[in-house]
Amino acid sequence: MEEIWIQWIPEIGFPVMVxxxxxxxxxxxxxxxxxxxxxxxxxxxR
Incomplete structure (x- = not known):
């Protein structure tokens, strides 16, 4: 699962990813x- 997170960093930006x-x-x-x-x-x- 972490591999997916790492691939998204350049695409959507580091602050959004964090x-x-x-x-x-x-x-x-x-x-x-x-x-x-x-x-x-x-x-x-009660």
Missing amino acids: TFYLLHRIEGKLDMVIASIHTLADEMN
């Missing part, structure tokens, strides 16, 4: 945070 890479990396972590917030809200409503 942004996409970082968003891709934190997407899964953000999903876990959202799930935790929903679980916490459910527990507090």
